[in-house]
Amino acid sequence: MIESLTVLYGALPYLLRGTLVTIVLVAGAMCLGLVVGINLAVGQVYGKRWLRNLIGIYIWFFRGVPLLVLLFLFYFGLFSLLGINLSAFTVAIIVLGLITAAYQSQIFRGAILSLPEGQLKAARALGMSDRKAIVLIILPQALRLSIPGWSNEYSIVLKDSAVAYALGVTEMMARAHFVASRTYEHLPLYFSAGLIFLILTYLGTKGLRVLEEKLRIPGYSR
Amino acid sequence: MGKRILWVLVLLLSLTLVTGVQAADKVYVNGIDANFPPFAYVDKNGNPDGFDVKALDWIANEMGFKVTHKPMDWDGIIPSLMAKKIDIIASGMSITEKRAEQVNFSIPYWKIAQVLVAKKDCGLTVDQILAKGNKIGVQRGTSEAKWMKDNLISKGKDFSLVEYDSAPLSVEDVVNGRIAAAAMDDAPAKDAARKKPVKIVGGFGMASEDFGYAIRKEDTELLSTIDEGLKRLMASPYWEELIKKYEP
Numbered sequence: 001m002i003e004s005l006t007v008l009y010g011a012l013p014y015l016l017r018g019t020l021v022t023i024v025l026v027a028g029a030m031c032l033g034l035v036v037g038i039n040l041a042v043g044q045v046y047g048k049r050w051l052r053n054l055i056g057i058y059i060w061f062f063r064g065v066p067l068l069v070l071l072f073l074f075y076f077g078l079f080s081l082l083g084i085n086l087s088a089f090t091v092a093i094i095v096l097g098l099i100t101a102a103y104q105s106q107i108f109r110g111a112i113l114s115l116p117e118g119q120l121k122a123a124r125a126l127g128m129s130d131r132k133a134i135v136l137i138i139l140p141q142a143l144r145l146s147i148p149g150w151s152n153e154y155s156i157v158l159k160d161s162a163v164a165y166a167l168g169v170t171e172m173m174a175r176a177h178f179v180a181s182r183t184y185e186h187l188p189l190y191f192s193a194g195l196i197f198l199i200l201t202y203l204g205t206k207g208l209r210v211l212e213e214k215l216r217i218p219g220y221s222r
Numbered sequence: 223m224g225k226r227i228l229w230v231l232v233l234l235l236s237l238t239l240v241t242g243v244q245a246a247d248k249v250y251v252n253g254i255d256a257n258f259p260p261f262a263y264v265d266k267n268g269n270p271d272g273f274d275v276k277a278l279d280w281i282a283n284e285m286g287f288k289v290t291h292k293p294m295d296w297d298g299i300i301p302s303l304m305a306k307k308i309d310i311i312a313s314g315m316s317i318t319e320k321r322a323e324q325v326n327f328s329i330p331y332w333k334i335a336q337v338l339v340a341k342k343d344c345g346l347t348v349d350q351i352l353a354k355g356n357k358i359g360v361q362r363g364t365s366e367a368k369w370m371k372d373n374l375i376s377k378g379k380d381f382s383l384v385e386y387d388s389a390p391l392s393v394e395d396v397v398n399g400r401i402a403a404a405a406m407d408d409a410p411a412k413d414a415a416r417k418k419p420v421k422i423v424g425g426f427g428m429a430s431e432d433f434g435y436a437i438r439k440e441d442t443e444l445l446s447t448i449d450e451g452l453k454r455l456m457a458s459p460y461w462e463e464l465i466k467k468y469e470p
Contacts (some may be wrong), residue, residue, distance in 0.1 A: 014268035072298070076305045088307065168253070168294040168302065178264045178293065181257035181390040184417040 004188040011189070013181040018172035019196055025092055025161045025171060026200075029132050030154060032097025037104030038143075044105065055105070062102035067163050070095050075167050088167035096164070100157050107149035111142035144215050151208040155201045172196055182213060240258035249288040250444070252278055253308035256293035259413050260468040261314035261433075263291065273409075273468040274312040277331070278435070280460055280466070281451030296388070297363050300324060303438060310444070311436040314407065316365040318431070326439050328448045330432030331456065332470065336366045338426050339393060339411045340403040342419045348426050351403045354380035359392030359404040366405045369428045389414075396420055409470035 044055045060072070075091045086094075115138060123133035165174035176193040180186040242391075249448050254262035254270060257419055265271040282289040289310075294302055303325060316334065317327045330365035352358065352374065360367040362385040370383055384401055386392040392404035393414045403423060406414075411422050435452075437445045455461055 010266050014264070017268065050395075051230060072301075075307075076298075076301050080305045085306070166295050166298055168292055168307070170293050174293070174326075175264075175268070177388070178256045179390055182259050182263045182265075184393070185413065186391070186394045206402070 004185050007179070007183045007185045008192055009186055011175075011183075011192075014179065015172055015175055015192065015196065018170060019200070021089075021169065022158070022161050022171045022173075023200070025089070025096065025164060025169070026154070026158050028093040029096035029100055029157055029161070032093065033100035033104045033153070035159070036098065036101035038108055040101060040105035041108035041112060041142075042139075045108055046130070046134065057090035059102045059105060062099045067095070067099060067160055068166055070099065071163065071167055088164070088169050092161075092164035092167055092169050092197040096157055096160060099160075100153055103153055103156075104146075104150065107146050107153065108142060110149070111145040112138060114145060115141055122218055141217075144217070145210070147208055147215070151205045154204050154208065158204065159197060179207070249290055250282070250309040251307075252289050252291045252310045252312050253294040253299050253302055254291050254311075254313040255296040255299065255388075257390060257393060258314050258410060259390075260409060260470050262291075262312075272313075273464055273470050274314060274435075276464055276468075277452075277455060278310070278312040280455055280458075281448065284445050284454055285451045287447065296361070300436070300450075303436060304308070306438070309437070309441070310448070314409070314434055316407075316431040316432055317434040318365050318368075321436065324439075326435040326442075326445050327434035327436055328445065329452055330434050331452050332433040333430050334433055335408045335425055335430045336369070336404055336405060336428040337408045337411050338403040338423045339396060339414060339420050340423050341396060342400070342404075342421050344421070344423070346402070346423070348424050351423060352379055352381050352426060356381045356402040357384050357400070358382070359384045359386055359395055359401040361389045361392060361406065362387065364406075365431060368406070370405060370426075373428070374426075393418055393420055412469065 018143070040055050040058065043051050044059075047055065065073075071092065074095050075086075075088060079086050079091060117140075119137055120130075120133055123137045124130070161171060162173035164171055165177075170178075173193050176189045180189040183189075229382055252275075254272070254275065256264050256270065260272055261274045262270065264270040270293065275291050278289055278291075292308060294308065299308075299311055299313070300321065303311055311325075314319070314334075316330075317330060321327075338345065338351055340351060344351075345365070355444070358381050358385055360370060367383065367385060375381070375383065381402075384392070384395070386395070386404075389404065389406040389410050392401065392406065395401050396404050397418055397420065405426060407420065414420055415422060435448055437448065
């Protein structure tokens with residue numbers, strides 16, 4: 001017991017540096033997913049038929065192929081063939097981001113569709129262009145409605161990020177494994193890794209909850 | 223058209239990601255399986271350490287090149303070498319014919335035997351362990367995993383193989399009692415026996431293997447540098463020091 005605690009105490013700085021890697025990985029992927037996801041959602045709701053089909057294929061592909069396969073495909077396949085030498089870390093952000101974009105797009109699409117159709121028509125009647133109406137009227141409301149679903153997606157990407165070690169990204173979970181291999185204290189280390197994930201999930205979802213409250217439109221029905 | 227702005231944002235983001243990777247002057251990257259003590263692991267401060275890490279550091283210093291050590295997943299370590307993500311694998315890799323089809327190996331530097339590790343109080347012999355119904359643990363993607371499938375299981379031995387991410391994890395399951403024994407190289411087995419209530423039962427018939435450093439086929443210059451470095455290392459007193467320190 002004492003021995004385990006000494007090992008844990010000694011390994012903590014190393015694990016926390018890995019936690020930082022995990023945080024940057026997840027933050028990067030969520031941002032990329034947000035930008036791409038919003039575009040996919042808008043395109044899928046308001047786009048022309050060919051665009052809707054194209055987006056459908058994108059979503060089908062990135063939701064259908066397992067994360068590990070996509071990581072290998074992009075890291076050893078696509079980027080190597082294109083002659084772009086990206087670091088494992090960058091590829092992990094891109095792949096996680098593109099996958100979460102597919103899932104996030106459906107959160108945003110659901111939110112957009114939940115808005116009364118009359119809003120867009122009213123905006124047009126006021127002389128707004130489609131683009132202006134979507135950016136200024138639809139998205140601000142839809143994104144607010146998307147926060148609860150988005151916090152779900154955050155916790156999923158957070159846990160998926162551990163798979164990035166397959167490419168050699170030494171995030172927190174991989175580091176816990178390294179220390180366990182050296183010290184043979186597997187259980188305490190995995191327990192700590194789980195605890196760190198729990199804390200990160202709590203902080204993230206709590207933060208989004210606060211954001212949700214802050215952004216709530218006064219008087220708007222919930 | 224709002225979309226266009228967002229697309230520009232995406233492009234900018236991806237550009238910063240691409241340019242984030244700089245082309246620094248040539249430092250060779252050594253891929254290690256950091257779950258393979260005593261040959262490769264990370265020390266208390268999180269720095270790569272181990273017999274192979276220190277050996278290659280010495281060689282790099284002697285032969286005048288720079289090297290960094292990058293922990294990699296063992297499953298993807300040869301693909302990483304082929305895709306030029308790393309330049310060398312100095313991490314207790316057995317020289318096998320199959321691997322030699324893809325990569326070049328340096329001169330052998332260490333002879334390794336494969337052994338079975340069981341609980342300390344286990345009274346069974348090797349033959350009794352490799353009997354019907356028993357489960358044997360092994361690290362996925364290793365030469366011993368392949369050998370057991372090809373030479374024991376496909377020849378009628380009736381035990382089943384359980385594959386793990388790393389050798390230490392299979393030892394953990396020996397202690398848990400989930401598997402009868404774990405098959406692994408003798409050096410990490412000794413390491414395990416020092417840290418866990420397990421013992422080495424003995425060899426299971428697999429011929430001993432040589433460890434070598436793996437290098438891409440086209441990097442012949444690096445190969446001869448490494449070979450020369452290994453020769454000098456093994457002739458130097460530091461070699462004995464390494465062996466004493468890491469007890470492989």
